[in-house]
Amino acid sequence: MSERYEYLPHRLLRRPVRDVASGVEGELMAVINENVSDSAREHWVELAYIRNASGREFTTSVSNVQSADDSRDRVRLVSSPADSQTPNSDQV
Numbered sequence: 187m188s189e190r191y192e193y194l195p196h197r198l199l200r201r202p203v204r205d206v207a208s209g210v211e212g213e214l215m216a217v218i219n220e221n222v223s224d225s226a227r228e229h230w231v232e233l234a235y236i237r238n239a240s241g242r243e244f245t246t247s248v249s250n251v252q253s254a255d256d257s258r259d260r261v262r263l264v265s266s267p268a269d270s271q272t273p274n275s276d277q278v
Contacts, residue, residue: 191220194232202254205236205246211254212238 196217203214216235223229232248 191218193217194219196234196248196251198251198253203234203236203251204254205234205244205250206252207246207250208244210236210238210244212236212244214251215243217248 194217198214204211215237221228233245234248234251235243237243
């Protein structure tokens with residue numbers, strides 16, 4: 187039987203990331219191709235290990251990981267201060 191896991195390179199390792207499934211942000215600690223099967227037939231998945239602010243690590247699918255910096259920039263672009271201003275009565 188082969189190894190049960192292997193480490194994979196990822197462009198966001200050791201950077202702030204966001205798990206889009208849960209909304210939790212943290213630091214991407216590792217990406218591992220892991221055999222999660224409990225039977226003779228192998229089933230491999232790519233898991234991202236993220237350490238949140240409390241220091242606990244959790245796993246999520248690699249496809250759920252995005253840069254936390256990108257998501258903050260996206261929020262700023264969508265909800266700029268000019269968009270949130272409402273006209274007062276003398277501007278209407």
